[in-house]
Amino acid sequence: MTTISIIGTGNMGQAISAVAGKGGTTVQLIGEDDATTQVTGDIVVLAVPYPALSAVIAERGASFAGKIVVDITNPLNFETFDSLTVPADGSAAAEVAAALPDSRVLKAFNTTFAATLSSGSVGDATTTVLIAGDDADAKTTLASVVTAGGLKAVDAGSLKRARELEAVGFLQLTLAAAEKISWTGGFATVA
Amino acid sequence: MTTISIIGTGNMGQAISAVAGKGGTTVQLIGEDDATTQVTGDIVVLAVPYPALSAVIAERGASFAGKIVVDITNPLNFETFDSLTVPADGSAAAEVAAALPDSRVLKAFNTTFAATLSSGSVGDATTTVLIAGDDADAKTTLASVVTAGGLKAVDAGSLKRARELEAVGFLQLTLAAAEKISWTGGFATVA
Numbered sequence: 001m002t003t004i005s006i007i008g009t010g011n012m013g014q015a016i017s018a019v020a021g022k023g024g025t026t027v028q029l030i031g032e033d034d035a036t037t038q039v040t041g042d043i044v045v046l047a048v049p050y051p052a053l054s055a056v057i058a059e060r061g062a063s064f065a066g067k068i069v070v071d072i073t074n075p076l077n078f079e080t081f082d083s084l085t086v087p088a089d090g091s092a093a094a095e096v097a098a099a100l101p102d103s104r105v106l107k108a109f110n111t112t113f114a115a116t117l118s119s120g121s122v123g124d125a126t127t128t129v130l131i132a133g134d135d136a137d138a139k140t141t142l143a144s145v146v147t148a149g150g151l152k153a154v155d156a157g158s159l160k161r162a163r164e165l166e167a168v169g170f171l172q173l174t175l176a177a178a179e180k181i182s183w184t185g186g187f188a189t190v191a
Numbered sequence: 192m193t194t195i196s197i198i199g200t201g202n203m204g205q206a207i208s209a210v211a212g213k214g215g216t217t218v219q220l221i222g223e224d225d226a227t228t229q230v231t232g233d234i235v236v237l238a239v240p241y242p243a244l245s246a247v248i249a250e251r252g253a254s255f256a257g258k259i260v261v262d263i264t265n266p267l268n269f270e271t272f273d274s275l276t277v278p279a280d281g282s283a284a285a286e287v288a289a290a291l292p293d294s295r296v297l298k299a300f301n302t303t304f305a306a307t308l309s310s311g312s313v314g315d316a317t318t319t320v321l322i323a324g325d326d327a328d329a330k331t332t333l334a335s336v337v338t339a340g341g342l343k344a345v346d347a348g349s350l351k352r353a354r355e356l357e358a359v360g361f362l363q364l365t366l367a368a369a370e371k372i373s374w375t376g377g378f379a380t381v382a
Binding site for chain 1: 234255278279281316354361362369376
């Protein structure tokens with residue numbers, strides 16, 4: 001039975017926790033500043049903003065060895081909303097993978113607003129979680145948690161595709177911030 | 192009354208032609224290899240594959256001065272489906288804009304499969320054309336053609352956002368090629 005630990009209790013952490021719980025997955029939800037609670041899940045979701053990733057990894061990274069680690073961040077410059085803060089040919093997920101060589105790192109949940117994880121739909125389409133990563137078993141494990149929770153999951157390819165997923169997340173955030181779309185909508189994936 | 196010239200008679204050229212015609216816009220559809228027909232439209236859509244762009248611009252670029260030029264390409268490496276062929280911090284649209292300093296260049300139609308332009312929907316959502324560019328009037332002019340044809344149009348920001356639009360197009364193509372989504376679906380934009 002897969003178990004999941006979520007670090008970060010903001011909108012996204014709560015929404016991912018609710019999806020996992022709905023599917024019967026045991027969830028551990030840990031505050032970003034809680035330095036004492038040991039991570040117990042097979043899957044660890046880093047549900048913190050991009051600038052907080054390095055501190056979480058520095059503090060807890062050793063305990064992630066052997067686990068599936070999920071990066072959900074959109075590394076935007078939130079002052080200008082005009083660029084990403086990672087190198088043009090890289091991604092936040094690539095940085096996480098480099099920092100955690102003993103973990104299987106996935107990119108997921110960065111293209112789904114929290115409200116669409118909670119509602120289960122983007123317009124009339126079921127909310128779809130796009131998952132990128134280099135380990136097929138890890139992707140299947142996370143996809144099972146997502147689909148058990150009533151959402152769809154699509155394998156978006158290797159971890160290299162995190163670059164494109166972060167571009168999708170970036171674009172979606174700029175459209176919502178500019179009120180071209182709402183925070184309850186966004187990009188739906190239609191099979 | 193806006194008029195539109197489309198260079199390229201493939202699936203995308205035909206589909207864009209049909210949308211424009213449906214809205215009552217006068218359309219000139221020109222074969223990629225036709226070197227003699229003069230472009231007459233206020234808007235020129237370069238509906239050719241990325242590798243063919245430079246030849247079209249070399250041959251006809253001077254006649255595009257003062258016009259709105261629309262780049263629809265997805266500059267993928269179609270042998271590997273694993274990367275774009277433009278610099279990581281650039282875009283095909285940026286290259287077109289650099290080559291056509293006397294035109295107002297837009298990025299559009301690269302995130303909508305031809306079938307969704309023809310059907311008018313992505314799943315249950317009305318097909319939405321995302322338009323990026325630095326000239327607000329040019330974007331409004333193209334958006335009017337699109338909405339008159341029964342689709343939605345969303346201003347996706349400055350021409351810098353072409354980079355993200357090309358990432359969306361790239362990801363969507365990889366998902367369809369891998370049969371994760373169909374060529375009649377893809378990413379729907381839900382307001």
